[in-house]
Amino acid sequence: MSQEQSLSLPPLNVLVVDDEPELRSSVATLLASMGHRVTQSGTGEKAIQTIRSRGIDQPESIHMVLLDVNLPGISGLEVLHQARVFDPSIMILIITAHGNIRDAVTAMREGAFNYIEKPVQENEIKELIFNARNAHQLVQEMGFSSPKLTLDNGEEFIGRSKEMRSLFQIIQKLGQVDTSVLIRGENGTGKELVARALHFNSSRKSKPFIALNCGAIPEGLFESELFGHEKGAFTGADQRRIGRFQAAQGGTLFLDEIAEMNPSIQVKLLRVLQEKKFIPVGSHREIKCDVRIIAATNRNLEVMIEQNTFRLDLFYRLNVIPVNLPPLRDHTDDIPLLIHYFLKNLNSKYRQGESQSPIFKVSSPVFNALMRYHWPGNIRELENIIERAFVLEDSDQITLDSLPQHLIETSKSDFIPSDDFDFQLEKENFERRFIIKALTKFGGKINTTAEKAGIPKNTLLRKIKKYEIEPKEYYETR
Numbered sequence: 001m002s003q004e005q006s007l008s009l010p011p012l013n014v015l016v017v018d019d020e021p022e023l024r025s026s027v028a029t030l031l032a033s034m035g036h037r038v039t040q041s042g043t044g045e046k047a048i049q050t051i052r053s054r055g056i057d058q059p060e061s062i063h064m065v066l067l068d069v070n071l072p073g074i075s076g077l078e079v080l081h082q083a084r085v086f087d088p089s090i091m092i093l094i095i096t097a098h099g100n101i102r103d104a105v106t107a108m109r110e111g112a113f114n115y116i117e118k119p120v121q122e123n124e125i126k127e128l129i130f131n132a133r134n135a136h137q138l139v140q141e142m143g144f145s146s147p148k149l150t151l152d153n154g155e156e157f158i159g160r161s162k163e164m165r166s167l168f169q170i171i172q173k174l175g176q177v178d179t180s181v182l183i184r185g186e187n188g189t190g191k192e193l194v195a196r197a198l199h200f201n202s203s204r205k206s207k208p209f210i211a212l213n214c215g216a217i218p219e220g221l222f223e224s225e226l227f228g229h230e231k232g233a234f235t236g237a238d239q240r241r242i243g244r245f246q247a248a249q250g251g252t253l254f255l256d257e258i259a260e261m262n263p264s265i266q267v268k269l270l271r272v273l274q275e276k277k278f279i280p281v282g283s284h285r286e287i288k289c290d291v292r293i294i295a296a297t298n299r300n301l302e303v304m305i306e307q308n309t310f311r312l313d314l315f316y317r318l319n320v321i322p323v324n325l326p327p328l329r330d331h332t333d334d335i336p337l338l339i340h341y342f343l344k345n346l347n348s349k350y351r352q353g354e355s356q357s358p359i360f361k362v363s364s365p366v367f368n369a370l371m372r373y374h375w376p377g378n379i380r381e382l383e384n385i386i387e388r389a390f391v392l393e394d395s396d397q398i399t400l401d402s403l404p405q406h407l408i409e410t411s412k413s414d415f416i417p418s419d420d421f422d423f424q425l426e427k428e429n430f431e432r433r434f435i436i437k438a439l440t441k442f443g444g445k446i447n448t449t450a451e452k453a454g455i456p457k458n459t460l461l462r463k464i465k466k467y468e469i470e471p472k473e474y475y476e477t478r
Helices: 003-007 021-033 044-054 076-086 101-109 122-141 162-174 191-200 219-227 263-275 301-306 312-318 332-350 364-372 378-392 405-411 423-441 446-453 457-466
Strands: 013-017 037-041 064-068 091-096 114-117 148-150 156-158 181-184 209-213 252-256 292-297 321-324
Touching: 013 021, 013 044, 021 037, 021 122, 037 044, 044 064, 044 076, 064 076, 064 122, 076 091, 076 101, 076 446, 091 101, 091 122, 101 114, 114 122, 156 191, 156 332, 162 191, 162 321, 181 191, 181 312, 191 209, 191 252, 191 292, 219 263, 263 312, 301 312, 332 364, 332 378, 364 378, 364 405, 364 423, 423 446, 423 457, 446 457
Parallel strands: 013 037, 013 064, 064 091, 091 114, 181 292, 181 321, 209 252, 252 292
Antiparallel strands: 148 156
16 A cells, blocks of 8 residues: 555544653644544553443444553553453554563564554654554455445345355355255254355356345246246237346346245256246247356255155255355344344434434343343344334334333343253353353453453463353443
8 A cells, every 4th residue: 555545544433541741641642633533541441441342333433543552551562462352453552661572472473453652753753654554454454343245236145253264265256166055954044144145256247136035936937937938828928027036137046945946946946056047938949048056945945855855865955065054043143243233223324314322232132141041033033123113212222121021021031041951062051151241240341350250361361262152242332
C-alpha cells in the first residue's frame, strides 16, 4: 500500500497508555495532528476498561494502542494479552525505555505489532503509525475479527466456531470445482445460505442462481417446473414455458428438500446429471444444459434408500461432495456473534434516524437463556426470537420480558437436557457451560473470572483454549 493510498484511509481510534503524563500528552497531540481520534490512559486497568467499553465493530471501537510496558497495577504485557483476547484485530505498539528491549521482544512474541524506544521521536512514531495503520487495514479487509462470506445481496454468512471455520474452508474449496453437492442438516441451519455461498464463491457467480423447493411443487407439475413445456403439452399449457434447468443455464440450480421428489422425476433428474441434456414436456428436441446441481435435505436418505423411496444411483450422483451443517446446539460459540449480527441489521432496518435509541446488546439473563436453550429451530429460530424481542423491547438492551415464555423458563434452570450418559462428555459440557457463564457474568475479563470463579488463571486459559471459547464474545452481548 502506497503512502498516497494510506492517506485516503479513515482516521483510527487510538488509545495511548503511559503513566508519564507529559509523554502521554505529547504523543496524543502528535497523533491528533495526524487526524486520528485519541484517548489517553495512565493505568493498565483503565486501558482495558476503555477497550472493553468501546466494544467491537462499533464506530468508537479502539483500533490501535500505544502501550508502555511498565505500568502501575497490571503490566503492559497483561494489557496486551487482554486486549488481544478481546479483539485480535487491535494493533498494539509498545513504548519501552532504552535498555528494556527484552520486554518489547516478549510483547512482539505475544502479538504486538512493533515497538519504539523512549525518548519518542516524532519521525519514528509517524513511520510506526503509518505501517501499523496499513497493517490494520489489511486485517480489516481479511475480515479477521468476524470470519464471514458475503453473498450477492449483501447478506453475510458468519461464524467463529471450529465448525463454521471448517465449513468456510469447504465452501472455498468447492468454489474451485464444478461437481454436484449434497447439503444435509436440520431445518433452520442455513442450507440455502450455504448453497448461495457455494454459487457466489465459484466461477459461476456471474450466472443465474435458481432455487426450487421440491416440497412445494404439486406432483403433476414437477417435470414442467424442472424442464419446461411446449404450448399444448397438457391441459392449461396455453403457452411455451422454459423450466428451471434452462433458466439456470451456466449457473447453479439449488434443489431444496430433494427427498420430496417422487421416484419418476428422480429418474429424469439422474438422466440430466449423466447426459447433460433434457427434453421439455411435449417436445421432441433435446436441450443441452450446463448447470451445477446443489441439493439439500433434512431427511435420512439412507433410510429412504432402504425403503425404495429414494434412488441409490441418484444419491451417489448428488453426494459427490457432501456438506453436513451442524445444528446450532453444536456450535453455541457462534451465538454471541449471531446476536450481534442480527441486532446490527435490525437497527439499520427499524431504528435508522428515529427517536428510539439503538439496541446493541442483550442482558446477562437473556444471554444465559440463549446459551442454554437447545435450539430445535436452529439459526432461523434464533433470528426470529431476536427480531421479536427487538420489536417488543423499549429499553436499550434486550431483556427477559421480551423473550417467549419457554426461553424465560430456560433462564431459570442450570440444567441442559441430554440423552448422553457419557460421564466424561457430561463433565466437559459442564466445564464449558460454567466457564461461559462465568465469563458472561464478569464481562469476559480473564483475571476477574479466574479470581471470582476460583479457577487458577493458567487452568482457565487452558480450558478456554480446549473448548475454543472466545472470551471477547461474552462482553459484546452484555
